[in-house]
Amino acid sequence: MEKTKKEVLVLEDILGSNKKIAGSIRKKLQEKGILSINLLSSPGSGKTTLLEKLGTKLQGQYKIGVIEGDVETERDSERIRKIGLPAWQITTHGACHLEAKMLARIFDQIPADLDFLFIENVGNLVCPASFDLGENLRFVLLSIPEGDDKPRKYPEAFITSQALVITKCDLLPYLPYDLERVIKEALEINPKLEVFQTSALTGEGLDAIYRYLEKKLQELRTKNA
Amino acid sequence: MHELSIVADLFTIIEEKARETGARRVTKVRVLIGELSGVVPELFRTAFHSYKKGTIADRARLEIKITRIKFKCQSCGKEIKTNNISRPDFSYACPFCGSKEVELVSGRDLYLEKLEIEI
Numbered sequence: 001m002e003k004t005k006k007e008v009l010v011l012e013d014i015l016g017s018n019k020k021i022a023g024s025i026r027k028k029l030q031e032k033g034i035l036s037i038n039l040l041s042s043p044g045s046g047k048t049t050l051l052e053k054l055g056t057k058l059q060g061q062y063k064i065g066v067i068e069g070d071v072e073t074e075r076d077s078e079r080i081r082k083i084g085l086p087a088w089q090i091t092t093h094g095a096c097h098l099e100a101k102m103l104a105r106i107f108d109q110i111p112a113d114l115d116f117l118f119i120e121n122v123g124n125l126v127c128p129a130s131f132d133l134g135e136n137l138r139f140v141l142l143s144i145p146e147g148d149d150k151p152r153k154y155p156e157a158f159i160t161s162q163a164l165v166i167t168k169c170d171l172l173p174y175l176p177y178d179l180e181r182v183i184k185e186a187l188e189i190n191p192k193l194e195v196f197q198t199s200a201l202t203g204e205g206l207d208a209i210y211r212y213l214e215k216k217l218q219e220l221r222t223k224n225a
Numbered sequence: 226m227h228e229l230s231i232v233a234d235l236f237t238i239i240e241e242k243a244r245e246t247g248a249r250r251v252t253k254v255r256v257l258i259g260e261l262s263g264v265v266p267e268l269f270r271t272a273f274h275s276y277k278k279g280t281i282a283d284r285a286r287l288e289i290k291i292t293r294i295k296f297k298c299q300s301c302g303k304e305i306k307t308n309n310i311s312r313p314d315f316s317y318a319c320p321f322c323g324s325k326e327v328e329l330v331s332g333r334d335l336y337l338e339k340l341e342i343e344i
Contacts, residue, residue: 003343008246014235014256014335097227127227130263156263159317159329189317191325 018131021100025107025134029117033224034110035217036117038133040157041141043123046167048076049200050141051118055085057210062115062217067106069098069122076120086111097127100134115217129156137216143168148178151185158186163194165209170199228264231335232272236280238337243281246342251282253341259292261332266291294332300324 013019029036039047048068055064066087068076071094080087088109090102098121110117119135121128140161142150145168151158158164164186172179183195194212198205235256243251254273258264266289273287296305298319305319305327318325 003249005252006246006342006344008242008248008340008342010238010242010337010339012238012242012337014231014238014337017234017237095227095230097230099230126263130227130231156261156333159261191317 015130015132018100021104022132022134025100025103026136028107029134029136030220030224032112032114033221034112034114034117035137035213035220036119036133036135037137037139037213038119038121038128038135039139039141040121040125040128040161041123041143042125042146045123045141045143045146046200047120047123047141048079050165050167050198051080051120052083053200053203053206054118054209054213055080055083057206058116058213059083059085063111063113064116064118065110065114067103067110067117067119069102069120071095071122092122095122096124097122097131098133099131103133116213125150125154125157129154129160136220137162139163139165141165141167142182144171144175144177148182151182151189155189158193159190161190161193163196163212165196165198167198167200169197169204170201228268228272229276231264232269232276235273235337236276236282239282239340240280242337242340243342247344248281248340248342250343251285251340252343253286253288254282255288255290255338255340257290257292257334257336257338259332259334260294261329262335264335290338292331292334295330296327297330298322298324299326299328304330 041047051066058064064085066080066085068087068089070076071092074089077087077089088106090098119133138161140157186193196205196209239251258266270287277283277285294307301322303321317327319327
């Protein structure tokens with residue numbers, strides 16, 4: 001049989017299947033009035049610690065759930081459960097990021113009456129930025145010991161986030177660090193970023209995050225009303 | 226190295242299109258990779274050629290076209306092209322009117338543009 005070559009125009013989004021699943025998660029969360037927040041950062045910048053602080057403060061008034069993404073172990077979920085919050089662990093067994101389909105698999109376990117759903121992504125400032133999980137807000141965390149040159153080195157994480165949380169600010173007196181430079185660079189690549197300067201140790205800046213989250217939850221529910 | 230999971234999704238689409246068009250073999254795959262997609266073209270290429278083995282595209286060539294970052298100014302409506310976000314003078318602001326109300330219109334995209342098939 002004669003071979004014929006033919007060109008086929010496709011123009012299909014390669015991440016389309018992830019975006020579709022993420023879209024359906026976003027819609028379900030919106031209907032239930034749950035505000036979801038995807039936390040991105042390199043390993044060790046304080047995502048779990050921030051969640052412990054936010055969870056402890058907010059749980060008297062709100063219902064909170066946490067999805068923990070890690071390559072291996074249940075360690076982070078155990079930390080969250082210790083403060084009395086429900087946590088669901090996703091272990092990726094090697095993958096460097098969470099994808100919407102991984103969330104979809106456990107989605108039925110998420111109670112419908114939550115106020116906030118935090119999703120702690122796998123510690124990595126690069127890969128998770130490419131994958132929509134159906135979240136309402138994306139927080140990028142940057143800790144002082146990581147250095148003051150990061151926003152321009154990892155632009156996608158900063159461009160796709162709504163808030164920048166600078167963590168471990170209690171270390172500022174001990175390290176050569178240009179805080180102004182970090183904030184200036186981050187705002188140059190994303191002028192809409194909300195910036196929070198925090199320390200989980202002293203509690204600095206955490207109130208501003210609570211207020212921001214409460215405001216965003218109200219906005220989400222006003223849309224539903 | 227999330228390129229491999231993206232390539233896995235790409236092959237789901239390739240195989241679907243091959244079935245739809247009755248292709249006996251896929252000989253060329255052309256993708257569009259946005260400069261701000263977070264995908265490294267070299268790693269994408271490596272992942273593609275290791276994944277293609279045993280698939281309908283096992284001898285396919287891969288063509289990559291990089292799509293540039295483009296912004297649109299919400300105030301004056303002008304389009305802004307920039308070829309490198311890591312340049313020290315890059316700023317998320319309109320060079321024409323100075324407005325910071327600019328929106329990304331392209332540069333994050335990852336598309337399977339076309340296939341060459343044998344039928």
